[in-house]
Amino acid sequence: MERYNLLIALGISPAIVTETIWTLAVEHPHPAVPAEIHVVTTLTGERMLRRHLFEQSDEEGLSVWARFCHEVLKLDPEEAEAPRWFIHVPIRGNGHKLDDIRTWDDDRRYATLCYQVVAQLCADPEAPRVVASIAGGRKTMSAHLLTAFSLYARPQDESIHVLVHPEQAVLNDPSFFYPRAGTRQDVRIERVDLHLVRFRHHLEELARLHRQGRLPQTLQELESLPGLGLRPARPANVEIILGGRNERMLRLLDPEGNEMALLQAITPAALVTLLTLYEMLRRIDASEISNLQLINNEQVEALRQAAYAFCRDLRRLRPWDDGVTLSRSISELNQALRRHPLCGRYLQIVGRRTWEETFYAFRTEPPALQVTIPQSLDYMKWPFQHIPKRSA
Secondary structure, three states: OEEEEEEEEOOOOOHHHHHHHHHHHHHOOOOEEEEEEEEEOOHHHHHHHHHHHHHOEOOOOOEHHHHHHHHHHOOOOOOOOOOEEEEEOOEOOOOOEOOOOOOHHHHHHHHHHHHHHHHHHOOOOOOOOEEEEOOOOOHHHHHHHHHHHHHHOOOOOEEEEEEEEOHHHHHOOOOOOOOOOOOOOOOEEEEEEOOOOOOHHHHHHHHHHHHOOOOOOOHHHHHOOOOOOOOOOOOOEEEEEOOOOOOOEEEEEOOOOOEEEEEEOOOHHHHHHHHHHHHHHHHOOOOOEEHHHHOOOHHHHHHHHHHHHOOOOOOOOOOOOOHHHHHHHHHHHHHHHOOOHHHHHHHOEEEEEOOOOEEEEEOOOOOEEEEEEOHHHOOOOOOOOOOOEEEO
16 A cells, blocks of 8 residues: 555544544545654643553453554554654643643644644655645644645645544544444545645745845736746736626636626726727827826827717716816726726826826736727727727
8 A cells, every 4th residue: 555644633532533544544546554643733632642542442452543553554553564653742931742722822832833844744855745634623723734734735745634424423422433344333434635725836936036036026027937837817808898887897807718807887987098098008109108198189089089989978078188187087997996906906007297297107017908899889980099899
């Protein structure tokens, strides 16, 4: 059988250990036996583990662990091939073992121990795979173990949980440690393979960049690092849907065309502002545009009015005839975009003031933009040169 190292959080139920090993040895598609068993627990948990698994004997003079080794692992517990036990208990400031987790300091000491044990087990890339079980202990105990495992786990390591049915009957039976042939116990143990978010490779890559003095300074730089293999959160396309009140919306799409963000009930004026700024920046082929280029500009107003017509709104679109009106329009747009974090990040407009003028630009280079219009409005002349349209 394959050998692995078991890492498990334990409270006061030692049966969690034997139940976990049993399901890996009996129910797993590729049965495996632990080479080492690492238990992270408290002094109370350690006492319960030693008493129930090793110190108490049955009518044949066997401890629970000895009987388990013979019946399930097919090993003699005294042989060299038998699993080796390591019980890890946090130490308080006074040098005594932590008997329970009652305070913030107790929890911190337990968490620190989890990180130390996991880091040590996963340090050698060639060491046996580690199976981390979160079935035992308080919720915070298993949470710390799983978090540490996410940081240090290697590709071959895995995290699991075990579910025992019927739960209450087993909890009320202190003699149950694993299903035994020839007994009346009708117990089912189900293993749950947990999806583990792994950060080890990312941390190693960031550490390498740190040594070279090349740490990313922005989210965009972080997403673009090839060594991390991150899937960018940056949208590939922006789709603005024009039309009546119930039709207008803005969608952010990923490279496969899946929706990443949706804004509805946007005022037509806000959408027109976004389209106008997008178009004008591309007409002048610049990253920012001055308010003096937008105020009292007949070309800009004609563009705004033509775009507004596709929104089929009866209210009058106020012209950009001064800096205050323009600033209010941009504020209205930004306020609508902030309703979704991705929209605010990639489409928000920022201003840069000088003594004579204010320059407006997108906070980051915006994704490609396209507009969808109702088929009934397709007869109208499309005013934009740099924004494609399609009919719904």
